[in-house]
Amino acid sequence: MKEEHMAKDKPASGIPPGSWPVPLGLPLYVTVEQAAKLAGIGRDRMYEYVNSRADPIPQMRVGRAKTLIRTSAIPDYLRRRETA
Structure with missing residues (x-):
C-alpha cells in the first residue's frame, strides 16, 4: 500500500517533476530541420552548426x-554562437 502511494507522487524514472530537460510537448531529440525551425534560423545554417x-x-x-x-x-548552443 505504501509503495502505491509513492508511485503516484514520483515519476517511475526518478526524475523530479519540472526538471525534465525540455519543455513539455517537445521531444528530447529533433531532426535538423525541426531544430532550425525551433531556433528560428534557416535549415542551411543549422546544417553548418551540425557540421x-x-x-x-x-x-x-x-x-x-x-x-x-x-x-x-539548442538555446545554450545558440547563446555561445552569439556575437557581442
Whole structure:
C-alpha cells in the first residue's frame, strides 16, 4: 500500500517533476530541420552548426543518414554562437 502511494507522487524514472530537460510537448531529440525551425534560423545554417569541426551542436546519428539534435542543447548552443 505504501509503495502505491509513492508511485503516484514520483515519476517511475526518478526524475523530479519540472526538471525534465525540455519543455513539455517537445521531444528530447529533433531532426535538423525541426531544430532550425525551433531556433528560428534557416535549415542551411543549422546544417553548418551540425557540421562545424570546431564547435558542433550536440547531436547523434541514427542510421547512416539521419541526424538528431538534442532539443535542450539548442538555446545554450545558440547563446555561445552569439556575437557581442
